[in-house]
Amino acid sequence: MSKRVRTEVRVEGVVQGVGFRPFVYSLATSLGLGGHVGNDVGGVFAEVEGPAGAVTEFLHRLQPEAPPLARIDRLVARPLRPTGAGAFAIAPSAAGGERRALVTADSAACADCLRELADPADRRHRYAFINCTNCGPRFTIVREVPYDRPHTTMNAFTMCARCAAEYRDPADRRFHAQPVCCPDCGPRLTLLDAGGLPLGAADPVATTAAFLQRGLVVAVKGIGGYHLAAIASNASAAAALRARKHREDKPFAVMVPDLAAARRLCDVDDAAAQILAGTRRPIVLLPRLPGAVLPIAPAVAPGTRQLGLMLPYTPLHHLLLEAAAEPIVLTSGNVSDEPIAYRDEDAVGRLRGIADAYLVHDRAIQVRVDDSVVRYRRGRETLLRRARGYAPEPLRMAERFPRPVLACGAELKSTFCLARDQHAYVSQHIGDLENAETLRSFTDGIAHLGRLFDIVPQVVAHDLHPEYLSTKYAAELAGVDLVGVQHHHAHVASCLADNCEPGPVIGVAFDGTGYGTDGTIWGGELLLADLTSFERAGSLEPVPLPGGTAAIRQPWRMAAVYLAAAYPDGPPVRLAARERNAARWDAVLAMAQRGINSPMTSSAGRLFDAVAALLGVRDEINYEGQAAIELEQLADPAEKGSYPAPLAGAGPLRIKGPELVAAAVEDLAAGAGEPVVAARFHNGLAAAVVAACGRLRDERGLNVVALSGGVFQNLLLAEKVVTGLEDGRFRVLQHRQVPCNDGGISLGQAAVAGARDRQGQRP
Numbered sequence: 001m002s003k004r005v006r007t008e009v010r011v012e013g014v015v016q017g018v019g020f021r022p023f024v025y026s027l028a029t030s031l032g033l034g035g036h037v038g039n040d041v042g043g044v045f046a047e048v049e050g051p052a053g054a055v056t057e058f059l060h061r062l063q064p065e066a067p068p069l070a071r072i073d074r075l076v077a078r079p080l081r082p083t084g085a086g087a088f089a090i091a092p093s094a095a096g097g098e099r100r101a102l103v104t105a106d107s108a109a110c111a112d113c114l115r116e117l118a119d120p121a122d123r124r125h126r127y128a129f130i131n132c133t134n135c136g137p138r139f140t141i142v143r144e145v146p147y148d149r150p151h152t153t154m155n156a157f158t159m160c161a162r163c164a165a166e167y168r169d170p171a172d173r174r175f176h177a178q179p180v181c182c183p184d185c186g187p188r189l190t191l192l193d194a195g196g197l198p199l200g201a202a203d204p205v206a207t208t209a210a211f212l213q214r215g216l217v218v219a220v221k222g223i224g225g226y227h228l229a230a231i232a233s234n235a236s237a238a239a240a241l242r243a244r245k246h247r248e249d250k251p252f253a254v255m256v257p258d259l260a261a262a263r264r265l266c267d268v269d270d271a272a273a274q275i276l277a278g279t280r281r282p283i284v285l286l287p288r289l290p291g292a293v294l295p296i297a298p299a300v301a302p303g304t305r306q307l308g309l310m311l312p313y314t315p316l317h318h319l320l321l322e323a324a325a326e327p328i329v330l331t332s333g334n335v336s337d338e339p340i341a342y343r344d345e346d347a348v349g350r351l352r353g354i355a356d357a358y359l360v361h362d363r364a365i366q367v368r369v370d371d372s373v374v375r376y377r378r379g380r381e382t383l384l385r386r387a388r389g390y391a392p393e394p395l396r397m398a399e400r401f402p403r404p405v406l407a408c409g410a411e412l413k414s415t416f417c418l419a420r421d422q423h424a425y426v427s428q429h430i431g432d433l434e435n436a437e438t439l440r441s442f443t444d445g446i447a448h449l450g451r452l453f454d455i456v457p458q459v460v461a462h463d464l465h466p467e468y469l470s471t472k473y474a475a476e477l478a479g480v481d482l483v484g485v486q487h488h489h490a491h492v493a494s495c496l497a498d499n500c501e502p503g504p505v506i507g508v509a510f511d512g513t514g515y516g517t518d519g520t521i522w523g524g525e526l527l528l529a530d531l532t533s534f535e536r537a538g539s540l541e542p543v544p545l546p547g548g549t550a551a552i553r554q555p556w557r558m559a560a561v562y563l564a565a566a567y568p569d570g571p572p573v574r575l576a577a578r579e580r581n582a583a584r585w586d587a588v589l590a591m592a593q594r595g596i597n598s599p600m601t602s603s604a605g606r607l608f609d610a611v612a613a614l615l616g617v618r619d620e621i622n623y624e625g626q627a628a629i630e631l632e633q634l635a636d637p638a639e640k641g642s643y644p645a646p647l648a649g650a651g652p653l654r655i656k657g658p659e660l661v662a663a664a665v666e667d668l669a670a671g672a673g674e675p676v677v678a679a680r681f682h683n684g685l686a687a688a689v690v691a692a693c694g695r696l697r698d699e700r701g702l703n704v705v706a707l708s709g710g711v712f713q714n715l716l717l718a719e720k721v722v723t724g725l726e727d728g729r730f731r732v733l734q735h736r737q738v739p740c741n742d743g744g745i746s747l748g749q750a751a752v753a754g755a756r757d758r759q760g761q762r763p
């Protein structure tokens with residue numbers, strides 16, 4: 001007879017709203033243990049009592065057998081004096097105190113729920129809001145913590161007797177599933193006409209599918225906002241959607257019913273399939289299959305060899321895709337650059353003239369959350385937008401934050417980050433902080449996340465750019481310590497924090513634009529950096545940015561200044577790019593040479609723009625990064641040729657962009673095709689980065705390189721740089737949990753603020 005013992009267990013991490021208590025309950029009861037389990041603001045607490053062997057087994061199985069959506073960060077067990085408790089019980093939730101419990105991300109419908117959805121005998125057959133403890137909405141419905149029904153937008157629905165019984169039964173898959181509901185007691189679908197009036201459709205899903213098949217555009221209320229849907233093979237529907245949204249070229253995402261359909265459109269290997277079909281369900285940008293049999297209208301994704309695919313993630317999507325019987329475009333419900341509509345009261349107004357009908361429901365969305373976007377190519381994956389399915393999952397840091405931190409991010413692809421103790425909470429993608437609506441999402445989001453995780457910032461980090469709305473927001477906060485963090489230092493620090501590394505490293509921060517410490521515009525930076533500080537060890541050779549933002553919109557202007565830098569006496573050959581823009585070419589150059597509205601920039605993004613314009617990819621862009629994205633798509637991935645890595649011989653370390661441009665011009669004049677030239681440019685720039693890191697290693701003895709900045713969304717470049725560095729025996733850090741673009745800046749700012757705070761508090 002084994003000795004009787006009692007043990008207290010505390011579990012921290014993603015453990016609430018993921019079925020952890022019923023899991024503990026069934027594990028304990030199966031082992032014949034007594035005691036209890038409950039939620040509190042710190043996570044899950046339990047006490048178990050019984051024979052020592054059974055208690056040990058309980059502790060051993062707790063972590064490996066935890067529910068699929070759970071993530072255990074910390075598990076502490078402590079012996080107690082046995083009390084002789086009998087049956088195991090689930091304790092009511094405790095309120096008050098610190099709110100360190102974690103609200104989880106929204107999760108795709110699970111296999112069990114989908115089985116019930118399709119089962120005519122199940123009482124939730126074809127019910128669009130089916131969910132359980134293993135799946136369903138979370139972050140987008142939570143108003144308060146602890147995470148319990150009255151604190152969610154489901155508080156508007158009173159559970160029927162059968163749902164309530166499931167909710168109360170520890171042996172049921174829906175035990176304490178806060179959004180539990182059924183056709184008798186839960187949310188309902190309604191189909192509205194273009195003016196927002198109910199159409200009285202008996203089967204709103206079937207009618208929506210019929211509308212789509214007729215070529216109409218239907219707004220569909222989702223988990224974190226409204227989408228606009230259209231049949232993906234219908235050219236006129238796709239064109240209408242573009243015209244009405246004022247979205248000229250930026251590709252639309254396509255939802256396909258299943259992996260089999262995805263494989264008929266794109267190259268989907270096993271790793272890509274796992275991302276597509278996982279619980280997070282991001283949009284995955286994948287290489288298109290040449291000659292794919294499934295038709296997709298050209299207007300869906302022009303100018304690119306890839307396609308953004310996603311699989312259905314809500315039960316409604318599953319029903320809709322089944323009824324529509326073919327892939328649909330599912331793009332954010334907004335006009336142009338506005339944030340996605342998510343409130344019922346303004347969706348119809350904001351989407352007027354775009355949507356021909358609205359498929360809506362009466363479960364409110366508490367927080368606007370876009371679809372996440374992942375890029376995948378040949379085993380390499382990069383997060384482009386971190387939102388639904390990821391946020392607000394915390395990132396565990398290597399070291400503690402001495403005081404709570406708010407990091408305000410940058411401007412484009414804005415996120416913010418709240419941090420305390422050993423966790424950083426990076427917000428969902430907010431959008432470009434350029435208008436009042438996005439700014440409100442940003443400020444409301446900070447307040448909401450701060451409430452959920454009980455974080456009252458004492459240290460506030462911000463970009464150095466004085467005109468960013470995020471910087472201005474920080475400057476207006478009272479009673480906090482402000483920490484300004486240089487943009488590219490934040491990029492490198494973000495990559496360090498993403499990998500739980502302290503540095504120092506050689507940081508390669510390549511992006512479009514960031515405010516430098518010398519007042520010029522940086523963007524092709526080689527930094528020697530740790531979390532606390534950095535030194536600018538080198539950069540791309542600066543060139544003028546003629547016309548400021550006009551040069552960002554018009555890549556041909558960058559071609560003009562790069563050519564002028566490469567050939568002070570004029571280029572040796574006739575160039576189509578110059579002829580296309582002859583009317584303004586000389587005037588723009590004269591402006592650049594006189595330094596009128598032409599700040600100097602070392603931006604890597606602008607170097608890509610110059611080459612894109614020279615190769616005839618495009619002279620003007622209509623979305624951020626378009627020329628560089630299309631240049632990468634143009635490049636022949638099989639081409640191995642390169643241009644000589646152009647590093648300045650003496651003085652500060654400079655990658656000489658004009659020499660790369662000259663090599664491209666001469667290659668083109670010699671008859672090389674554009675896809676070959678585009679590839680050789682990528683290879684040449686990658687070789688220059690590798691050579692520059694080699695020189696810095698020789699001088700400084702650092703052997704680790706961190707890659708960050710939006711340019712590394714270019715997976716062709718990333719692959720060449722990483723391969724070159726690893727062949728040279730460097731250790732390379734890349735982003736894993738946050739984007740390399742400005743969406744990751746807030747994490748880097750928070751990491752720097754925390755590191756400086758730790759340093760300041762050291763004796």
Ligand SMILES: [Zn+2]
Pocket residue numbers: 109110111112113114131132133134135136
């Ligand atoms: Zn489920």
Ligand SMILES: [Zn+2]
Pocket residue numbers: 159160161162163164181182183184185186
């Ligand atoms: Zn019910």
